[in-house]
Amino acid sequence: MPQGQLAVSPATMAFGNVIVGTNSQMQGTLTASGASVTVTSDTLNGAAFALSGLPSYPIVIPAGQNVQFTMTFTPPATGAASGSVSFTSTASNTPTIEFLTDTGSKNAHIPLTMFYVDINEMSSFRLQVPYSGFRGWDSPDGHWPGITETANGQSCDPYTAPNVATHPAYDPLNSCYNWTTFNTMMANIKTAGVNNVMYTMSRSPIWAVNLADDPQGLMGEGCNYYDAATWQAGDPRDAPGQCLLPSDLNADGSGTDQTWRDWVTALATEVNNSVWLQTHPHVQYWEPWNEFERDTLIDDPGSAQSSFEGTYAELLRIVEDTRCIIKGQGVVHNYPAPEDVSPCNQAGFVTTGIDPNSLITTPSGYAGTSGTLDTYDETLANFLYCDQNPKLDNGATSTCTWKGLNWGSNSVDIINWHGTEATDPEFKYSVSWPATFSVIHKSDLETKPLMCGECGVHPNVTWTVDTYDEAAYIPRFMALQFSAGFTFNNWYEYDSDPGGFVDPSTQVLLHPVSDAWTQTYAWLNGAIPDNKPFCSANGTVWNCPFTESSGGRAELVWDSRYGPGGTTAPADCSAASDPLICGSTAYQVPATYSQDWIDIMGTVHAYESTVTIGAVPILVEGKNGMK
Numbered sequence: 001m002p003q004g005q006l007a008v009s010p011a012t013m014a015f016g017n018v019i020v021g022t023n024s025q026m027q028g029t030l031t032a033s034g035a036s037v038t039v040t041s042d043t044l045n046g047a048a049f050a051l052s053g054l055p056s057y058p059i060v061i062p063a064g065q066n067v068q069f070t071m072t073f074t075p076p077a078t079g080a081a082s083g084s085v086s087f088t089s090t091a092s093n094t095p096t097i098e099f100l101t102d103t104g105s106k107n108a109h110i111p112l113t114m115f116y117v118d119i120n121e122m123s124s125f126r127l128q129v130p131y132s133g134f135r136g137w138d139s140p141d142g143h144w145p146g147i148t149e150t151a152n153g154q155s156c157d158p159y160t161a162p163n164v165a166t167h168p169a170y171d172p173l174n175s176c177y178n179w180t181t182f183n184t185m186m187a188n189i190k191t192a193g194v195n196n197v198m199y200t201m202s203r204s205p206i207w208a209v210n211l212a213d214d215p216q217g218l219m220g221e222g223c224n225y226y227d228a229a230t231w232q233a234g235d236p237r238d239a240p241g242q243c244l245l246p247s248d249l250n251a252d253g254s255g256t257d258q259t260w261r262d263w264v265t266a267l268a269t270e271v272n273n274s275v276w277l278q279t280h281p282h283v284q285y286w287e288p289w290n291e292f293e294r295d296t297l298i299d300d301p302g303s304a305q306s307s308f309e310g311t312y313a314e315l316l317r318i319v320e321d322t323r324c325i326i327k328g329q330g331v332v333h334n335y336p337a338p339e340d341v342s343p344c345n346q347a348g349f350v351t352t353g354i355d356p357n358s359l360i361t362t363p364s365g366y367a368g369t370s371g372t373l374d375t376y377d378e379t380l381a382n383f384l385y386c387d388q389n390p391k392l393d394n395g396a397t398s399t400c401t402w403k404g405l406n407w408g409s410n411s412v413d414i415i416n417w418h419g420t421e422a423t424d425p426e427f428k429y430s431v432s433w434p435a436t437f438s439v440i441h442k443s444d445l446e447t448k449p450l451m452c453g454e455c456g457v458h459p460n461v462t463w464t465v466d467t468y469d470e471a472a473y474i475p476r477f478m479a480l481q482f483s484a485g486f487t488f489n490n491w492y493e494y495d496s497d498p499g500g501f502v503d504p505s506t507q508v509l510l511h512p513v514s515d516a517w518t519q520t521y522a523w524l525n526g527a528i529p530d531n532k533p534f535c536s537a538n539g540t541v542w543n544c545p546f547t548e549s550s551g552g553r554a555e556l557v558w559d560s561r562y563g564p565g566g567t568t569a570p571a572d573c574s575a576a577s578d579p580l581i582c583g584s585t586a587y588q589v590p591a592t593y594s595q596d597w598i599d600i601m602g603t604v605h606a607y608e609s610t611v612t613i614g615a616v617p618i619l620v621e622g623k624n625g626m627k
Helices: 144-148 180-191 226-234 257-270 272-277 312-329 375-385 423-435 442-447 467-484 514-522
Strands: 005-009 012-019 023-035 035-043 051-052 059-061 066-073 079-087 096-105 133-136 196-200 282-287 331-333 341-343 414-420 450-455 484-493 536-538 540-548 553-559 585-588 596-598 604-606 610-613 620-621
Touching: 005 035, 005 079, 005 096, 012 023, 012 066, 023 059, 023 096, 035 051, 051 079, 059 066, 066 096, 066 144, 066 272, 066 282, 133 180, 133 282, 144 180, 180 272, 257 272, 257 282, 312 331, 312 375, 375 414, 423 467, 450 467, 467 484, 467 514, 467 540, 467 553, 514 553, 553 585, 553 610, 610 620
Parallel strands: 012 096, 133 196, 196 282, 414 450, 450 484
Antiparallel strands: 005 023, 023 066, 035 059, 035 079, 051 066, 079 096, 331 341, 536 540, 540 553, 553 620, 585 610, 596 604, 596 620
């Protein structure tokens, strides 16, 4: 029987400069040739590196096929680092070795994770702008209710009429899961060349909850995701109760939580199957719940509908259960009984450690915008540390009991906010984010990556008057997000109206907003900023100097006095004599950037010693090696 060979690519994985306190990821591929190869183990050398994305060993790779994996470099200090990963297999050339090189630095490249996108409609595929990752959320049949209860008549329980308060338990690994639409969505992402995604695991399907437990007394109809008309028409994806937690979880965090555990186990098992991973992206980031601060028990959603109805203890429990199942790490509080603490291997799980190198984010919610602490800022801090005077969420008591113990912080790898609400990018950078960060412990800010799981211009009414305003917003926001310390940004949304890149009804690209995203991606992806923070201001003129991924010198520059939020006309860029500049400031171009300048549409202009700048950023460029 012929013996196959195993090839790894790239042979040397060079991460380049990566900022200390962040990480960078690259994709590798194992390919079998000649005959089928079984990979039995790996050996990783280099403490700063982590391997993820592979299914459990042994991995059988048929001849001519491949599997992909992810390497993550997290520099512990500045300076060069190296390592290797070797794969032991049945191949004739075993072990197969990939070499790893990189440098930890104070100034590192802007990572691909800054350019994730969200979509609202499956019809938006394939996306017409560049993007590096994807967040699976809000797409019909791509979330929990859609996967288990679909509009085509399939359902996980026998109910046929609305207004049924309870439903029987079921086996989550049985055939009632319908992965078809979810898998199609993920396959489209992989086809576009995207290898990593983020997935949000909420909402709850109606069969999993008891509507009579709704703390609002509304039988689950106060939830943001409830649609009376479509629910009454028979579509279970718009049912009440999606903001409630499954009925086998108690307010104090005790209970089996088996329904949630089964859902997480089924999903994580599906997406980490070795065959699945050949044609679908790796789910690298797991978000347990979307916008938990809109909850009448732990916060006041005000005029907004709720998106979560539960206690702090319940929220902690689903995050800890998720961490055990997916990563095989941590402990579970209030299991098997209230006040008990069980390590993962003693907490009643059927399966743990499905993908140990994936990352768990905090449940998300909106960050404050005014420069003073928002209630979500405080509820997030309470989830992490219980140190911001948590509300009484369980009658006369609070279930947030881990002040000084940091149980929430211990259960997550990434701090995750949403930040699409109003305010100018400069105000958000200079005032809003610092206020938000003030309640996050320094140790978390220094060791955990910062994520904006929903950030963009939607639904900011000030900046969506016309697409020229939106075009001005995109590069300013993205540059300042990185300056603020974020290494992950998910743009919300590709197909929203307003704030998206396409007309959602026709899928026709919107100009110049789609061009602004494309140019921002081209300019900043892989760029190495000169300074930390990346951008600085001289009055209202902002400068962000960097080395391009090609090695050339460049600087992003704009004047924030013009456009929405500015003090000088035009207030809206469509009214400017040149809406692609939207201003009239004469800018003396530093000698370093004597090659050309580029506008937001990607048009290259000849070098001028003085250029006109405004609300819409331009890029001035120098030659490779110029200082």
